[in-house]
Amino acid sequence: MISLTVNGVAHDVDVPADMPLLWVIRDVVGMTGTKFGCGVAQCGACTVHLDGQPVRSCSTAVSQAAGKKITTVEGLSPDGSHPVQRAWVEHAVPQCGYCQSGQMMSAAALLAKSKTPSDADIDTAMSGNICRCGTYPRIKAAIKRAAELA
Amino acid sequence: MRRDLFIRTTAAYGAGLALGACERRPATVPDYQPSPEPSVTFAPNAWVHVRTDGTVAVLINKSEMGQGVYTGLPMLVAEELDLPFDRVRVQFAPAEDQYADPVFKDMTTGGSTSTQDMYPIMRGAGAAARAMLIAAAAKQWGVDPGSCTTKSGQVLHAPSNRSAAYADLAVAAATQKPPQNVKLKDASQFTLIGTSPKRLDLDDKVRARTTYGIDVVVPGMVYANVLKAPTFGGTVASVDDAAARKVTGVIDVVKISSGVAVVASNTWAAMHGRDALNVTWKNDGPGAHIGTPRMFADAEKLARTSGVVAGKSGDVDAAAGTLIEAVYRGPFLAHAAMEPMNATADVREDACEVWAPTQVQTRCRDAAMKITGFPAGKVQVHTTFLGGGFGRRLDPDYAVDAVEISKAVKKPVKVTWRREDDMKNDFYRPMSVNVVRAKLDAAGRVSAWEHRVASPSIVKRWAPAMMKNGVDFTAVDSVTPEFYGFGATRTTYADFEPGVPVGFMRAPGANWNTFATESFVDELAHAAGKDPLGFRMALLDPKKGARMRAVLQLAAGKGAWGRPQTPGASQGLALCDWGGSLGALIAEVTVSGKDVNVHRVVMAADCGTVVHPDIVAAQLEGAINYGIAMAMTAKITFTDGKVDQNNFYDYTVLRMKDAPKIETHVVKSTARPSGIGELGTPPIAPAIANAVFKATGKRVRQLPFSDGLT
Numbered sequence: 001m002i003s004l005t006v007n008g009v010a011h012d013v014d015v016p017a018d019m020p021l022l023w024v025i026r027d028v029v030g031m032t033g034t035k036f037g038c039g040v041a042q043c044g045a046c047t048v049h050l051d052g053q054p055v056r057s058c059s060t061a062v063s064q065a066a067g068k069k070i071t072t073v074e075g076l077s078p079d080g081s082h083p084v085q086r087a088w089v090e091h092a093v094p095q096c097g098y099c100q101s102g103q104m105m106s107a108a109a110l111l112a113k114s115k116t117p118s119d120a121d122i123d124t125a126m127s128g129n130i131c132r133c134g135t136y137p138r139i140k141a142a143i144k145r146a147a148e149l150a
Numbered sequence: 151m152r153r154d155l156f157i158r159t160t161a162a163y164g165a166g167l168a169l170g171a172c173e174r175r176p177a178t179v180p181d182y183q184p185s186p187e188p189s190v191t192f193a194p195n196a197w198v199h200v201r202t203d204g205t206v207a208v209l210i211n212k213s214e215m216g217q218g219v220y221t222g223l224p225m226l227v228a229e230e231l232d233l234p235f236d237r238v239r240v241q242f243a244p245a246e247d248q249y250a251d252p253v254f255k256d257m258t259t260g261g262s263t264s265t266q267d268m269y270p271i272m273r274g275a276g277a278a279a280r281a282m283l284i285a286a287a288a289k290q291w292g293v294d295p296g297s298c299t300t301k302s303g304q305v306l307h308a309p310s311n312r313s314a315a316y317a318d319l320a321v322a323a324a325t326q327k328p329p330q331n332v333k334l335k336d337a338s339q340f341t342l343i344g345t346s347p348k349r350l351d352l353d354d355k356v357r358a359r360t361t362y363g364i365d366v367v368v369p370g371m372v373y374a375n376v377l378k379a380p381t382f383g384g385t386v387a388s389v390d391d392a393a394a395r396k397v398t399g400v401i402d403v404v405k406i407s408s409g410v411a412v413v414a415s416n417t418w419a420a421m422h423g424r425d426a427l428n429v430t431w432k433n434d435g436p437g438a439h440i441g442t443p444r445m446f447a448d449a450e451k452l453a454r455t456s457g458v459v460a461g462k463s464g465d466v467d468a469a470a471g472t473l474i475e476a477v478y479r480g481p482f483l484a485h486a487a488m489e490p491m492n493a494t495a496d497v498r499e500d501a502c503e504v505w506a507p508t509q510v511q512t513r514c515r516d517a518a519m520k521i522t523g524f525p526a527g528k529v530q531v532h533t534t535f536l537g538g539g540f541g542r543r544l545d546p547d548y549a550v551d552a553v554e555i556s557k558a559v560k561k562p563v564k565v566t567w568r569r570e571d572d573m574k575n576d577f578y579r580p581m582s583v584n585v586v587r588a589k590l591d592a593a594g595r596v597s598a599w600e601h602r603v604a605s606p607s608i609v610k611r612w613a614p615a616m617m618k619n620g621v622d623f624t625a626v627d628s629v630t631p632e633f634y635g636f637g638a639t640r641t642t643y644a645d646f647e648p649g650v651p652v653g654f655m656r657a658p659g660a661n662w663n664t665f666a667t668e669s670f671v672d673e674l675a676h677a678a679g680k681d682p683l684g685f686r687m688a689l690l691d692p693k694k695g696a697r698m699r700a701v702l703q704l705a706a707g708k709g710a711w712g713r714p715q716t717p718g719a720s721q722g723l724a725l726c727d728w729g730g731s732l733g734a735l736i737a738e739v740t741v742s743g744k745d746v747n748v749h750r751v752v753m754a755a756d757c758g759t760v761v762h763p764d765i766v767a768a769q770l771e772g773a774i775n776y777g778i779a780m781a782m783t784a785k786i787t788f789t790d791g792k793v794d795q796n797n798f799y800d801y802t803v804l805r806m807k808d809a810p811k812i813e814t815h816v817v818k819s820t821a822r823p824s825g826i827g828e829l830g831t832p833p834i835a836p837a838i839a840n841a842v843f844k845a846t847g848k849r850v851r852q853l854p855f856s857d858g859l860t
Contacts, residue, residue: 040569074357080357097216133488
């Protein structure tokens with residue numbers, strides 16, 4: 001049994017220690033906001049925060065997350081009021097929306113350490129997140145807007 | 151897929167809409183998320199259900215994959231119904247024939263046709279509901295229906311200063327006779343069409359509450375992953391599943407038509423179990439030993455020596471002028487939608503349910519009927535949101551997996567493919583070899599244009615009836631654009647069949663052929679010693695090119711042709727026509743060694759009436775970025791029958807750091823809406839190539855640029 005804290009709620013899960021955190025969150029805890037995209041930490045769709053740091057949950061063993069504070073996209077805010085979410089709405093960022101959980105988690109992590117990120121900061125922080133709908137220009141604009149809202 | 155090549159049902163179009171059978175059965179919209187929906191009280195037709203709580207359900211027969219139909223189609227209903235847009239509740243229609251697209255004749259979302267096909271139907275559905283609500287109010291008040299108006303979800307009778315909310319009229323309206331004909335609004339009366347209300351899927355998407363196919367949970371469900379043949383058409387010779395069955399969480403191992411499925415208590419256990427399988431394959435399919443280098447040589451030979459005439463005018467051989475020739479080579483490509491292929495099915499003793507992120511609901515239904523032997527009424531297909539489509543989900547193979555596995559294990563099953571399964575089992579964008587020849591006369595005008603194509607056919611498999619005289623119309627789309635006045639023309643198509651499954655990918659045909667056409671037009675401009683913009687302006691057909699002329703002028707002005715806005719950058723230009731819409735695009739590019747950097751893109755488009763300007767802009771932005779991803783480094787290659795690429799580390803796509811600034815401009819129009827979801831994809835690659843030529847003097851005739859720029 002492994003004890004996890006997801007968005008402040010404790011979960012005891014009976015899973016192998018090497019099971020990726022992504023599949024524990026999705027299939028065992030039952031929260032589906034965190035997405036599967038590539039399984040090899042190449043696309044960022046599965047990004048969550050471990051003690052505030054963005055990690056790719058598809059390539060993080062659940063045992064590595066035990067005892068740490070796990071934040072998923074559902075934990076960004078209870079009501080969509082996180083500055084990133086508000087900015088995402090203002091700029092109508094999502095198209096299919098599938099990658100946006102990961103995009104928003106990477107953006108939130110960036111803004112947590114950089115109050116006014118430059119274009120280069122944004123490129124560096126966000127280039128691990130793929131969007132096949134090509135919403136990059138809006139993501140960039142929304143991150144700058146979120147910095148103002150924060 | 152070009153809508154003008156389907157048989158149109160023109161009867162359904164026009165201002166006065168014949169509604170035909172309006173009495174539909176009450177909505178029993180299946181919804182896998184149990185939700186306390188208010189009961190439907192007034193369903194004047196299949197598309198609109200007015201509820202007593204003041205909301206109106208709009209059923210849409212199109213899949214939402216980011217292109218905005220979840221917002222755009224309900225806008226058409228709300229416009230005609232004079233309904234505040236925030237009262238709309240959208241539902242995906244069930245897979246029933248009454249929800250067939252009027253052109254496709256089934257439920258298909260593709261070819262940038264959703265808005266243009268459904269424009270009169272959704273407006274007519276809203277107008278019919280409005281007419282019946284007015285009739286109910288007029289009867290209650292004892293007044294002439296012609297003296298009533300509607301506004302903001304109410305019927306008004308100004309002479310007596312009376313009003314009634316739709317919610318309060320719903321019960322009475324249900325007893326009114328559906329109108330046979332309704333008059334639609336004139337464009338000057340629009341209050342919603344042409345504005346950009348908040349997308350109806352936006353709040354859920356930023357709060358991660360959207361249910362994609364991969365998120366479906368059915369009580370009692372198990373999870374599956376499928377090991378598929380390493381070569382196309384390969385079959386299972388023998389299975390040793392002893393090790394797989396020992397993996398924690400594995401429940402069962404079953405053979406299905408596409409391979410061997412491992413069924414488990416969670417997705418990871420299923421994948422883990424699949425890795426423990428020991429399967430021997432018979433690699434005896436048509437693509438068992440294919441290799442990429444040979445394909446291009448074979449296709450070029452075919453393009454040069456054979457091929458049926460797909461179109462011609464005048465006599466290209468007799469035309470006078472200096473002959474110029476170039477050969478363009480495009481690779482197979484994978485769609486790589488962010489949501490890997492998946493589906494959920496529950497095959498029970500007497501019925502079957504399928505939950506699928508699909509662009510083809512009725513194909514999914516039909517496939518499930520075939521597997522289960524159930525009649526249509528016993529197979530329900532629930533459409534989920536799609537994590538990208540791009541044409542990949544125009545095939546139902548993932549749903550077939552789910553139905554076959556569920557039938558075998560007698561439980562609800564969600565099958566999820568790995569990214570690698572998706573990469574290696576796609577219906578790929580076809581490779582193509584294009585031999586293009588033209589003659590320039592003494593004045594530098596094009597006197598003849600010949601475009602010879604050899605590529606695998608999509609249509610031959612997907613819709614054989616659409617093959618005409620051996621020509622796959624998608625394969626020759628955009629090879630000889632109508633908007634140009636080329637003089638004599640000849641287009642040929644050779645069906646090159648190397649054994650690779652091919653399918654539709656964003657702007658099929660055009661997404662490659664426009665590269666050949668617009669690169670070659672640029673080559674001709676330079677050969678004639680003319681500016682590429684002026685050369686194109688002069689080349690436009692006086693009549694068929696008139697609409698394009700306005701688009702090109704808009705692009706040239708907004709894009710500052712001849713005055714790059716990026717320091718040190720070179721500009722390239724390309725035109726395209728897709729889905730009844732026209733586009734002109736200017737790219738600003740710098741080249742450093744073999745690195746091509748796209749800094750700024752300006753695109754102008756004419757897509758008729760714009761329903762939602764911000765979604766149109768978003769679609770152009772997205773389609774342009776999709777086109778950049780297709781052109782820069784992406785390719786699918788084969789070695790001894792196997793796909794060489796695996797995942798995003800060796801099938802590389804566009805990322806934030808390489809994404810350009812994009813500006814879009816749309817020509818004002820009151821023409822019927824035409825397609826916008828794909829228009830941005832075809833012109834970006836040739837515009838980049840033309841800018842690369844300007845910058846370096848090197849002509850790229852093979853994509854991706856990482857291969858073609860030497």
